[in-house]
Amino acid sequence: AQSVTQLDSQVPVFEEAPVELRCNYSSSVSVYLFWYVQYPNQGLQLLLKYLSGSTLVKGINGFEAEFNKSQTSFHLRKPSVHISDTAEYFCAVSGSGSEKLVFGKGTKLTVNP
Amino acid sequence: GAVVSQHPSRVICKSGTSVKIECRSLDFQATTMFWYRQFPKQSLMLMATSNEGSKATYEQGVEKDKFLINHASLTLSTLTVTSAHPEDSSFYICSARVGTGNYNEQFFGPGTRLTVL
Numbered sequence: 001a002q003s004v005t006q007l008d009s010q011v012p013v014f015e016e017a018p019v020e021l022r023c024n025y026s027s028s029v030s031v032y033l034f035w036y037v038q039y040p041n042q043g044l045q046l047l048l049k050y051l052s053g054s055t056l057v058k059g060i061n062g063f064e065a066e067f068n069k070s071q072t073s074f075h076l077r078k079p080s081v082h083i084s085d086t087a088e089y090f091c092a093v094s095g096s097g098s099e100k101l102v103f104g105k106g107t108k109l110t111v112n113p
Numbered sequence: 114g115a116v117v118s119q120h121p122s123r124v125i126c127k128s129g130t131s132v133k134i135e136c137r138s139l140d141f142q143a144t145t146m147f148w149y150r151q152f153p154k155q156s157l158m159l160m161a162t163s164n165e166g167s168k169a170t171y172e173q174g175v176e177k178d179k180f181l182i183n184h185a186s187l188t189l190s191t192l193t194v195t196s197a198h199p200e201d202s203s204f205y206i207c208s209a210r211v212g213t214g215n216y217n218e219q220f221f222g223p224g225t226r227l228t229v230l
Contacts, residue, residue, distance in 0.1 A: 036221075043117075043206050043221040044157070090156065099145055099210060101219060103156045 002027040002093045006104035014112050015083055021076040021107045023065075023091030030096040033074040035065055038088040038106075047089075050074060061085070086111045115141050117209050119222035126197055127230055134192045134225045136207030142187035143209035147219060148180075151204040163190050197229045 048059025163169040169182035208219040
């Protein structure tokens with residue numbers, strides 16, 4: 001079984017500052033990793049995914065994440081955030097061969113002017 | 114990209130009534146659809162997995178008689194909350210999976226906010 005831990009429930013930052021949202025996972029099998037963003041009262045939008053290959057993954061809206069197998073982490077980063085990045089961010093894992101996604105509890109990113 | 118719609122987006126009903134939520138994949142055929150429930154400020158919890166033409170597989174703790182799932186076609190799945198009660202108030206999100214094999218990409222609908230009075 002897989003599990004996901006998002007260490008920070010809330011992350012406040014100022015506009016144009018860099019941000020890192022942390023995600024750690026546990027799994028006994030190979031995994032696929034995902035970051036989703038959810039704006040208020042909306043569904044989830046995929047930001048980026050790691051399936052295999054390069055451990056640095058670039059996604060939409062200037063976000064990127066790095067898969068670190070030894071530390072079982074998949075932290076999300078953006079060098080300069082905008083007000084519009086204010087949203088809930090979910091890290092998710094899927095075990096190889098499984099069709100299910102397991103989500104972390106989410107991190108609320110608030111970008112202040 | 115793949116688009117998933119849900120209808121209605123918001124519903125308010127009286128306790129004891131049943132509510133049906135539709136989930137459609139608009140521009141692709143979904144091999145599998147998933148139903149999630151999200152309480153305020155919490156994560157998504159998988160309720161059930163449904164494949165077209167077969168019975169849904171429910172997660173542990175989810176009452177199959179209360180949350181009826183029908184997957185009539187490769188583009189439509191419905192979730193019916195039977196005899197709804199205030200504790201069923203929640204945000205329900207569906208997703209549709211594209212393709213088969215190890216890679217699991219799910220496309221999410223916009224969600225349905227259910228309020229039971």
